[in-house]
Every structure is written in C-alpha cells, then in structure tokens.
Amino acid sequence: MPRLDTNLALRSWTERSERVLADCLPAETEPPFRLHSAMRYATLGGGKRLRPCLVYATGSALGAAPNQLDAAAAAVELIHAYSLVHDDLPSMDDDTLRRGRPTVHIAYDEATAVLAGDALQALAFGVLARAPLPPDRVVAMLRTLGDASGAAGMAGGQALDLDAVGQRLDEAELIEMHRRKTGALIRASVRLGGLAAAAAPEVLARLDEYAAALGLAFQIRDDILDVEGDEEELGKTARKDAEREKPTYASVLGLDEARERLADQVSIMITALSAIDYDTSALRALAEFTAMRSH
Numbered sequence: 277m278p279r280l281d282t283n284l285a286l287r288s289w290t291e292r293s294e295r296v297l298a299d300c301l302p303a304e305t306e307p308p309f310r311l312h313s314a315m316r317y318a319t320l321g322g323g324k325r326l327r328p329c330l331v332y333a334t335g336s337a338l339g340a341a342p343n344q345l346d347a348a349a350a351a352v353e354l355i356h357a358y359s360l361v362h363d364d365l366p367s368m369d370d371d372t373l374r375r376g377r378p379t380v381h382i383a384y385d386e387a388t389a390v391l392a393g394d395a396l397q398a399l400a401f402g403v404l405a406r407a408p409l410p411p412d413r414v415v416a417m418l419r420t421l422g423d424a425s426g427a428a429g430m431a432g433g434q435a436l437d438l439d440a441v442g443q444r445l446d447e448a449e450l451i452e453m454h455r456r457k458t459g460a461l462i463r464a465s466v467r468l469g470g471l472a473a474a475a476a477p478e479v480l481a482r483l484d485e486y487a488a489a490l491g492l493a494f495q496i497r498d499d500i501l502d503v504e505g506d507e508e509e510l511g512k513t514a515r516k517d518a519e520r521e522k523p524t525y526a527s528v529l530g531l532d533e534a535r536e537r538l539a540d541q542v543s544i545m546i547t548a549l550s551a552i553d554y555d556t557s558a559l560r561a562l563a564e565f566t567a568m569r570s571h
Contacts, residue, residue: 282561285336286329289349292342293328294320296350300403314384314392315399319357322375324569326494326562327352327465333558334469334483347407348417348468351400355425356461358396361389363434369520397425409472417471424464433457437522445523451492458498459491466490466559485548486559493541494566499524500534501571542567 297319302312328349335345364371364379365386372382381389404421407414423429433456440453466487470480503526525534545563549556 282558285333285558286561289329289332290325292332292346293325293349293353296328296346297353300350300354300399310384310388311391311395314380314388315396317383318361318380318392319354319396321377323353323357324571325353326566327356327461329562330462330465330487330490330559331469331472333562334466335472336469337552337554337556337558338470338473338475338479340469340473344407344409344472345469347404348421348465348472351404351421352461352465352468354396354400354403355421355430358393358400359430359434359461361393361396365389368434368438407472413471413474417468420464420467420471424460429456429460429464430458433460440523442521443523445528447528450523450525450528454492454495455488458495459488462491462494463487479552479554482548482551486545486563489541489544489548490563490566493538493545493563496525496534496538496541497567497569499526500531500538501569502526503531538567 298316301316301319304313304316306312331349331352332342332345335348336342360374361380363369364374365381371379373379377383379389380392384392401418401421404418405414407417409417425431427435433453436453437457440449445453463484466483467480470483475483502524525537529537542563546560549559549563
C-alpha cells in the first residue's frame with residue numbers, strides 16, 4: 277500500500293472540514309439573522325482545524341470513509357468554536373482579538389456572543405447524533421464528546437483556569453488544569469475518529485496515550501508562544517497570560533524547562549504511535565506541527 281502524502285491529506289481534510297462546517301451551520305439569511313451571523317463568524321473565521329484533522333487522520337488510518345467522519349469532525353470543531361466565544365467574554369478571559377479579528381462579543385455584542393456559544397454547543401451534538409454509523413457507535417461518540425466538554429473536561433478546566441489567576445500552582449496542578457481545559461477535547465477528537473472506525477480497545481488505548489501527550493504539548497507550546505510570539509502572527513493578544521497573572525508552563529517552570537517538557541511529550545507521542553500497526557504518518561505530522569507551530 278502506498279504511503280500517505282501527509283501534506284496533501286492534511287490540506288484536503290482542512291478544506292473538507294470547512295465545507296462540512298459551512299453546510300451544517302444555519303444560513304445568515306434565516307432568522308434569527310444576527311445569531312446565525314455570529315455563529316458563522318465564530319466558526320468560519322479561520323483557525324488551524326487541528327481537531328477535525330485529528331478526527332480524519334485517526335479514522336482514515338483505521339479504515340473509516342470520510343463521510344463516516346464528517347459529523348464527528350464538525351461536532352468537535354463546533355464545540356471548540358463555542359468554547360472560544362465564551363472564553364473571550366469579559367467575564368472570562370476578556371479578549372478583544374481572536375484569529376486576527378475582533379472577538380464575537382466585540383463584533384456583535386455580549387448577549388449575542390453568549391447565545392452564539394450556546395447554539396454552537398447544541399448544534400454540535402445534533403450534528404453528531406446524525407452521523408451515518410451504527411447507533412451503538414453514535415451513542416459512544418456522543419458520550420465521548422459530552423464527557424470532554426463538561427465539568428470533567430473542558431468546562432471544568434476553564435473553571436480551574438479562572439480560579440488559578442494570581443495563584444501559584446505546582447506542575448501537577450498545572451497538568452490537571454490543562455488536561456481538562458485543552459487536552460480533553462483533543463483526546464476526544466482522536467477517540468471520535470477511532471470509535472467511528474470501530475477500533476479495537478488496545479488500539480484506542482494507544483491512541484489515547486498519543487492524544488493525551490498531544491493535548492499537553494499543544495498547551496505547553498501555547499504558553500511558550502504567549503511569551504515569545506508575535507501578536508500579528510498569533511492572531512490574538514500576546515502576553516495576555518502574564519498580564520492577568522495566570523500560571524503557565526513558562527511562568528511555573530521557565531522557558532527552558534517548558535521546552536524540555538514539550539520534547540518529552542513529542543517522545544511519548546511517537547512511542548505510542550509506533551505501537552499501532554497502521555499508517556499513522558498523518559498523526560505524526562500533526563504531532564510535529566503542534567510542537568513546532570508559530571501561531
């Protein structure tokens with residue numbers, strides 16, 4: 277079997293996810309117009325599309341067809357989009373710039389931003405529920421996305437993040453916060469691809485090792501970029517964490533040790549993928565992108 281052209285595949289999956297998202301979002305020409313416009317603005321305004329690509333890369337490696345993965349890829353990105361809308365609110369991180377554009381509550385208003393986030397979250401589960409897969413697989417995927425999104429996952433991580441402002445955390449506390457806030461949805465993305473392909477339990481276990489390390493690597497790199505990154509390239513406010521006295525890998529460990537931890541996570545990812553008897557080259561490429569990205 278010929279080896280996957282990872283660059284071509286990742287570009288194709290990114291473009292496919294854009295089309296699927298555009299199709300499942302309500303049209304701006306349908307009422308309520310302002311809400312629908314805000315939902316599309318929040319979701320289709322660029323972004324790395326890492327999470328949909330993880331769904332496609334995992335499921336495709338294990339033999340799932342693209343149309344079997346579309347719903348999961350869209351659902352996880354809709355959850356991610358909703359989380360960014362709410363994270364940017366004045367009551368949360370109070371950000372005015374996202375992906376190089378005004379955040380949703382700035383471009384529209386705060387009430388519309390709250391409603392857009394709520395509607396995106398609901399839409400995610402509706403889209404996933406209609407995946408063209410056996411009902412037992414769909415239920416398992418819905419449970420995975422729900423667990424990753426709620427108090428045990430992303431929402432709980434955001435609560436820990438808010439509580440940590442101005443506090444001193446040790447590394448274990450930092451890991452727990454990021455395991456939920458950033459890592460849970462990344463792990464869910466990989467697991468959704470595996471579930472769609474009916475992966476064996478031992479394969480799902482190795483994939484979860486990879487995804488857990490990927491989620492932590494993503495956040496460590498994010499923390500480093502907040503210190504070293506250029507605001508124009510980042511597309512969001514730089515050095516915001518330091519201004520708000522939020523504990524990060526850079527502030528808790530220092531940049532040199534943060535880079536060491538990042539390298540450790542890359543090693544864990546490669547080891548986990550090496551134990552899977554499938555072509556995981558696209559997942560390796562996503563690991564490298566996460567560790568090396570500049571935005």
